[in-house]
Amino acid sequence: MNATVIPPFARTYRYDAIDREFLAERIAEFRGQVARRLAGDLTEDEFKPLRLMNGLYLQLHAYMLRVAIPYGVLNAPQLRQLAMIARRWDRGFGHFTTRQNIQFNWTKLEDVPEMLEALAEVDMHAIQTSGNCIRNVTTDEYAGASPDEVVDPRVYAEILRQWSTLHPEFTWLPRKFKFAITGSPSDRVASLVHDIGVAAKRNAEGEVGFEIHVGGGLGRTPLIGRRLYDFVPEAEFLGRMEAILRVYNALGERDNIYKARIKILVRDLGEEFRALVDAEYDRMPQQAYRLDPEIVAAIAAHFAPPPFARLEDRPLPQDPAFAAWARASVRPHKQPGYASVTISLKPIGGIPGDASASQMEAVADLAERHSFGEIRVSHVQNLVLPHVRQEDLHALWQGLAAHGLATPNIGLISDIIACPGMDYCALATARSIPVAQRISERFADLDRQHDIGECFINISGCINACGHHHVAHIGILGVDKRGEEVYQVTLGGSATNDAAIGELIGPAFGYDDIVDAIETIIRTHIAHRAPGERFVDTYRRIGAAPFKEALYAVA
Amino acid sequence: MPLLEDGRLRPDPWASVDDDVPLPDGPVILGLEQLRREAPALARRNAPIGLALPPETAPAEVAPLLGLLSLVALRLPKAKDGRAFTQARALREYHGFTGEIRATGHVIPDHYAMLLRCGVSTVEVPEGADPAVWDACRRVVDIGYQAALSADAPLSLLRRRLRVA
Amino acid sequence: MSSKAKSRPATSPVVFSGNGLRDGRVAWMGTEGRWEPRLGAVTPFAPEAAAEGLALAQQGERQQRVVGVYAVELGADGLPLKFRERLRLGGPSIDAEAA
Numbered sequence: 001m002n003a004t005v006i007p008p009f010a011r012t013y014r015y016d017a018i019d020r021e022f023l024a025e026r027i028a029e030f031r032g033q034v035a036r037r038l039a040g041d042l043t044e045d046e047f048k049p050l051r052l053m054n055g056l057y058l059q060l061h062a063y064m065l066r067v068a069i070p071y072g073v074l075n076a077p078q079l080r081q082l083a084m085i086a087r088r089w090d091r092g093f094g095h096f097t098t099r100q101n102i103q104f105n106w107t108k109l110e111d112v113p114e115m116l117e118a119l120a121e122v123d124m125h126a127i128q129t130s131g132n133c134i135r136n137v138t139t140d141e142y143a144g145a146s147p148d149e150v151v152d153p154r155v156y157a158e159i160l161r162q163w164s165t166l167h168p169e170f171t172w173l174p175r176k177f178k179f180a181i182t183g184s185p186s187d188r189v190a191s192l193v194h195d196i197g198v199a200a201k202r203n204a205e206g207e208v209g210f211e212i213h214v215g216g217g218l219g220r221t222p223l224i225g226r227r228l229y230d231f232v233p234e235a236e237f238l239g240r241m242e243a244i245l246r247v248y249n250a251l252g253e254r255d256n257i258y259k260a261r262i263k264i265l266v267r268d269l270g271e272e273f274r275a276l277v278d279a280e281y282d283r284m285p286q287q288a289y290r291l292d293p294e295i296v297a298a299i300a301a302h303f304a305p306p307p308f309a310r311l312e313d314r315p316l317p318q319d320p321a322f323a324a325w326a327r328a329s330v331r332p333h334k335q336p337g338y339a340s341v342t343i344s345l346k347p348i349g350g351i352p353g354d355a356s357a358s359q360m361e362a363v364a365d366l367a368e369r370h371s372f373g374e375i376r377v378s379h380v381q382n383l384v385l386p387h388v389r390q391e392d393l394h395a396l397w398q399g400l401a402a403h404g405l406a407t408p409n410i411g412l413i414s415d416i417i418a419c420p421g422m423d424y425c426a427l428a429t430a431r432s433i434p435v436a437q438r439i440s441e442r443f444a445d446l447d448r449q450h451d452i453g454e455c456f457i458n459i460s461g462c463i464n465a466c467g468h469h470h471v472a473h474i475g476i477l478g479v480d481k482r483g484e485e486v487y488q489v490t491l492g493g494s495a496t497n498d499a500a501i502g503e504l505i506g507p508a509f510g511y512d513d514i515v516d517a518i519e520t521i522i523r524t525h526i527a528h529r530a531p532g533e534r535f536v537d538t539y540r541r542i543g544a545a546p547f548k549e550a551l552y553a554v555a
Numbered sequence: 556m557p558l559l560e561d562g563r564l565r566p567d568p569w570a571s572v573d574d575d576v577p578l579p580d581g582p583v584i585l586g587l588e589q590l591r592r593e594a595p596a597l598a599r600r601n602a603p604i605g606l607a608l609p610p611e612t613a614p615a616e617v618a619p620l621l622g623l624l625s626l627v628a629l630r631l632p633k634a635k636d637g638r639a640f641t642q643a644r645a646l647r648e649y650h651g652f653t654g655e656i657r658a659t660g661h662v663i664p665d666h667y668a669m670l671l672r673c674g675v676s677t678v679e680v681p682e683g684a685d686p687a688v689w690d691a692c693r694r695v696v697d698i699g700y701q702a703a704l705s706a707d708a709p710l711s712l713l714r715r716r717l718r719v720a
Numbered sequence: 721m722s723s724k725a726k727s728r729p730a731t732s733p734v735v736f737s738g739n740g741l742r743d744g745r746v747a748w749m750g751t752e753g754r755w756e757p758r759l760g761a762v763t764p765f766a767p768e769a770a771a772e773g774l775a776l777a778q779q780g781e782r783q784q785r786v787v788g789v790y791a792v793e794l795g796a797d798g799l800p801l802k803f804r805e806r807l808r809l810g811g812p813s814i815d816a817e818a819a
């Protein structure tokens with residue numbers, strides 16, 4: 001296999017011959033599984049978990065391949081290859097997800113081994129992007145760039161990725177298992193609503209350790225994770241994770257799918273869960289599971305800072321259109337003279353998270369020109385160029401605008417998260433994408449969006465909550481009511497340090513009324529807000545009553 | 556049912572015995588209740604004894620009995636029910652069990668290598684199973700990224716070359 | 721995906737649907753027993769014949785042709801009653817290519 005030349009400064013984990021050999025073997029294994037399925041040697045019930053562990057779903061209209069973007073980090077050749085795959089095996093598009101992955105919606109089973117080979121050419125794969133196993137670990141899209149970072153979470157995300165890859169004991173878990181890891185005190189990864197949320201930090205001596213929350217999650221039973229450990233020393237990191245997974249694999253519910261996530265076990269066992277995990281850890285031959293400092297150092301070398309130039313922070317140009325974009329999209333960087341840029345995949349009326357092949361190529365080019373060839377995928381379905389010189393921002397903005405990638409709406413009401421919903425997803429009870437499109441069109445006016453201020457709307461097409469609606473300021477859940485699509489609205493959720501599950505505001509709205517309902521909610525906020533107050537703050541201060549009144553009083 | 560060891564079929568000397576039938580001569584695999592009830596008498600038996608450990612029972616619960624046993628049979632009630640992987644690993648790692656660990660139930664070739672890495676020694680395979688398919692599945696991926704119980708050769712970082720025999 | 725058992729007997733004409741094993745694309749089957757990409761190409765079963773139709777459809781699963789077959793009830797206009805099935809018939813309600 002010809003490995004593509006990776007730009008020298010893109011800080012992705014660099015595969016060596018061993019990693020490439022592993023990927024080739026894994027593809028051979030999947031090729032064999034497909035052949036056995038087509039020959040009838042594997043039943044669909046047997047094959048389904050195998051294909052899921054290779055990211056392959058059967059959706060409403062076709063197979064969907066979900067490709068892993070480990071912790072959301074990509075280099076330019078990888079993004080170009082994704083564009084090639086979108087053209088060759090999909091309809092010229094890819095769909096970025098809240099798990100920092102990318103999905104191709106129109107694939108054929110018989111083409112998948114070849115697609116996996118194309119991915120392997122750029123050291124990518126679809127391993128464990130689905131199935132009842134440890135999924136792609138997510139982290140902060142500003143890792144290595146954010147001024148408030150204490151520990152680089154990519155290092156430990158990569159260690160978790162390797163450790164969980166085809167883990168012999170944890171590949172047939174009761175249910176899927178999701179890690180998120182942050183390395184900064186400000187939680188941008190929603191760590192409290194993951195099966196395991198890891199906050200990497202440092203003690204007074206400067207040593208790395210991990211605060212561990214376990215049993216958070218959304219879906220039918222939304223729960224905030226419980227703190228299991230305050231500071232797990234680095235050397236014990238993998239051993240403690242083993243211990244948690246051992247308890248879960250042994251005791252997690254196996255029959256009722258709605259009770260099979262670890263959050264239910266943690267909730268039901270309470271303090272006893274901690275005792276069980278401690279007991280596992282204490283019996284373990286700890287030496288065998290110790291995380292060696294040399295291994296950490298070797299992996300950390302992959303994520304060394306790129307060769308930043310010595311620059312000063314500088315004022316940005318005055319051009320009003322540029323300034324509006326910069327205000328929404330540009331974020332401070334820890335290196336003077338640099339900035340991180342979020343690229344909106346939420347054009348007004350567009351499909352949240354979709355990018356065309358030519359847009360992907362354009363972003364790859366711009367990343368090479370302005371960001372050391374590095375790109376990130378954010379969990380709100382946007383892209384990020386982590387390390388851009390401030391002096392390049394104007395040129396970058398023009399480059400993005402030429403490809404419809406400069407919508408200045410990051411963090412605003414039209415920066416909507418939406419799962420695929422019933423337009424693609426076999427599990428859906430209602431559509432989500434067209435609801436997102438119509439809300440975005442209703443609030444198209446940018447001055448109005450800025451006036452409303454930071455406001456997160458998340459939409460899921462069923463109770464599985466892939467759109468994270470529970471933790472949105474305004475959450476929308478599509479359900480089926482006697483064959484009609486109706487939409488429940490929750491208010492006041494949050495996915496950050498003050499994580500909270502939104503509260504259901506009242507009866508659901510029809511497909512034709514949901515946009516008006518959102519409009520009413522926003523008008524109510526505007527009428528009651530204190531100066532500078534965000535929607536969620538107003539809601540927390542005044543409570544649900546004024547919103548209920550405005551939404552339902554008329555009848 | 557045919558028995559697979561080290562990628563090949565081999566004769567199975569063990570008989571699985573239902574409770575309340577007289578024990579045949581030779582190696583027998585008993586249920587948990589019978590083993591518990593008759594442990595004192597069984598200790599004096601000459602032929603080897605095995606236990607069919609139910610998926611919901613932690614090996615720790617049978618630790619005092621392990622000294623009697625030459626075999627523990629684990630069961631996958633469904634192909635996607637992986638409790639046996641944790642049971643096998645615990646038997647070897649926590650309890651130092653050195654006898655045969657057998658995987659039974661809905662085992663598919665794609666489990667094979669991982670079962671071996673968790674300490675399983677033999678697999679009951681369906682009638683007519685082609686051992687070549689099982690053997691190929693066992694060998695296809697021979698790199699692992701984590702500690703396990705097979706005799707793996709360390710490579711750099713977390714990686715090791717698997718010896719899944 | 722295994723076939724979902726229908727809890728309620730059909731009261732309207734039914735066809736059977738599933739996805740092609742190889743290509744994943746939507747397929748329809750009627751009294752002819754053939755799997756077709758177009759609903760219009762198949763003849764619905766009478767409601768009383770739904771059980772017999774299901775048996776025929778499941779043969780398609782056993783022959784590695786289709787996956788996840790189930791009955792789809794049709795209305796007087798010959799189109800599926802359920803919104804979900806109309807979406808499967810027509811493709812996504814949104815136009816990705818237009819972006």
Ligand code: SF4
Nearest residue numbers: 419425428461462466
């Ligand atoms: S939330 Fe439901 S509809 Fe949306 S992608 Fe997840 S499973 Fe599908």
